Amino acid sequence: MPEIFAKKVKESDQVKKMLGEKCGNGSFWSSFVVNPDRLSFETQHESEEVILLGRSHPVTNLGWLSLVSIAVFVPMFWGEFPFFAVLSELTMTKVTILWYLALMFYAILNSLLWFYNVYIVTDERLVDVDFSGLLSKVVNVADLNNLEDVNYSQTGLIDSIFNIGTVVVQTASEQKTPDASGELSAFTFEKIPSPDKVTQVISLLIDNEEKENRR
Amino acid sequence: MEELIGFNITFDLVVSLLVKVSLILLSILSLIMVRQTGLMNRVVNYPIGGSLKALVWGFAFTCLLITVIVVLV
The missing domain is CATH 4.10.860 (DNA Excision Repair, Uvrb; Chain A)
Structure with a gap:
């Protein structure tokens, strides 16, 4: 098996293991989809593989x-x-x-806004897609190499009951995007389920990328 | 109510006109939503994107049809 393919399989297995039962049934309507089949995004590279697709918890639609x-x-x-x-x-x-x-x-x-407002973690990059209203979209893309800190916060009763929170990923770039005006970073995943596990997954991928770069 | 150039303006007539204008605006918005769904699906291309587009087209078509009927009545 080629080494690069083995690495991808290993990473997605690690992610599945980390997320445990939260992996869902692979349905595109769930809040976590690990290794989604037949999913692509606008700026995807040819060899780039989607490891995780996620969106806000369904309770945010309440x-x-x-x-x-x-x-x-x-x-x-x-x-x-x-x-x-x-x-x-x-x-x-x-x-x-x-x-x-x-x-x-x-x-x-x-x-539609709930369904298409997603974050995508690939083996190379992190993509945050934000649609707000009918006429505005912001797509943030960053290489895993450029990611620095990953942290999450949970505030309030709903967050505690449903285990939802906001994950903030800091990048090396200090560029401010329109959606980041009231946020700490352009990569802010709001009200996502199990923010602790998502933080672990992103940290793991950053570590793997760093190890690979050192070789 | 008020009589203007031989035309009797009633409250009912004003509300009816406002409803017609609102329906036309809603139809325009639903067509914008059709366009936006296409763009959303281009950014994140789901396998079920086609079904979502069909749903939004269905709504826009229904909206247009009802608007035409209401405006003509």
């Missing part, structure tokens, strides 16, 4: 899901508002149609 769940029932109580009492039945139907379409739009948009 806010907008609750809002949508409540909003679905609002049209049932429109008769209670004097504002709507003066409207004709046809106009009320139009308002109801608009309400449900807007709700669907809001739900689809939030699902």
Whole structure:
């Protein structure tokens, strides 16, 4: 077996071992996908292999899901508002149609933003993809060689209950990207599950890269 | 209500007009979402990206169809 291939297999096995049960079933909807099949990204090199794909914990969707769940029932109580009492039945139907379409739009948009806001750890680089809203995207890419410190923080009740936290990876570069204005680093993975294990995984890959460079 | 150049403006009419304008804006936004989904899938290319695009196209098409019907009614 060629040495480079053996190294990749070993790294992904190590990652799987570290993440344990958190590896999920390989579904793209889970928060961790180790060695995802048939996944590629925009700036991927030909020989580059994706070791880990991750995104925010599903519990982060609870806010907008609750809002949508409540909003679905609002049209049932429109008769209670004097504002709507003066409207004709046809106009009320139009308002109801608009309400449900807007709700669907809001739900689809939030699902897409959650699904595509990911971080990708490859055998060569770290990629952070941030979409905020319909018209803005920020993609940060850094070589594993340029990564310096990896740390994580957990604050609040929800973080403690679901074991979620924010991982911050410091790079050698001090360049500030638009998404990093309120963050410590451009590589900030917010509200991800098991931040301790993700920190371990990134640290391991940085160590492996350093060892390889020394050879 | 108010009569303007022989045209009776009622509260119902104003709300109906606002709903139509909002639906047109929502249709435009849904078309932008279709475009953005394509771009998102180019950045991170998932195998299920095609299904997501189909879902968003379906929503945009439904939105457009309903908008046309509501505007014409």
